[in-house]
Amino acid sequence: MIELASVLFILLFFIFPLPALAIGSGLFTTWTLYRKYEIFNAQPAEGKENLIWGTVLFLANFICSIFLGLAMALAVYYFxxxxxxLFVFNFLFSSIVSLRWFDFTHNLYRLFILKLQPKEAFTSSHFAICQAFRKRDSFGLAPVYTDAGALRLENNQLIFKGVFREETFSPRxxxxxxxxxxxxxxxxxxQGNHKNAEVFLITLKEKFYPFKSRQDRDQIFSHLSLNMKATATP
Incomplete structure (x- = not known):
């Protein structure tokens, strides 16, 4: 569904490039700034620096994607x-693909987190970001905190050990x-098992190509799913 919406949106840009670009850029910028503001306000004091660095590196990754999209579009235009x-279409398409599938700054973010945590914490584990949310009274999810650190499977549990938060997920x-x-x-x-949070979004962030984390994601998903079924079976 998301992929279909993205294709339709790109076609809209191709048919009405300038108006669609202005409207799309304005809506995207407004929504992004609002979400970042909301996340920053909800972030605990001990995690502010972590969040700021994550935002700075996201912007750096965004700029790199824009430059890559521009380079690809110019190459098609001149050669x-x-x-x-076609130039506008190629620029938008290449930039969006680059932003989604290339992570230029993942190593920088990991090095920053390594300075805040002992290296032993990352032995036989994945580097991941944990975003915690709680349900709003009206609609949607409200952010609780964002942390980064080591993620590992241990017995029937998934353990996240971040800079300032630790979470243990199990079938219970x-x-x-x-x-x-x-x-x-x-x-x-x-309900009631995690303080102030009901939904957790775990993002594996250790590869330049995010889609190459699919195997690790499937391993974690299968491990937790099988243990949940085993626990539910009388």
Whole structure:
């Protein structure tokens, strides 16, 4: 569904490039700034620096994607077809693909987190970001905190050890688990098992190509799912 919406949105840009670009950029910027503001306000004081660095590196990754998209579009424009509309389409398409599938700054973020945690914490574990949310009274999810650190499977548990938070997910405190993308898993906790948070979004962030984390994501998902079924079986 998301992929279809993205394709339709790109086609809209191709048909009406300038108006759609202005409207799309304005909506995206407004929504992004609002979400970042909301997340920053909800972030505990001990995790502010972590969040700031994550935001700075996200912006750096965004700029790199824009430059890559521009380079690809210019290459097509000068060496293949001199078409303004095709140039706009290629620029948007290449930038979006680059932003989604290339993570230029993942190593920098990991090095920053390594300075805040002992290296032993990352032995035989994955580097991941944990975003915690709680349900709003009206609609949607409200952010609780964002942390980064080591993620590992241990017995029938998934243990996250971040810079300032630790979470343990097991069949006893998980009500549901979903795959969200190649590198993301959403975990719904049972009520009352996690302080101030009901939904957790785990993002594996250790590869330049996020889609290459699919195997690790599937391993974690299968491990938790099988243990949940085993626990539910009388």
């Amino acid at each position: 293949i077809v001199e078409s303004f509309y 405190n998980i009500s549901n688990i979903e795959k969200k993308s190649s590198e993301k898993i959403k975990i719904f906790s049972s």
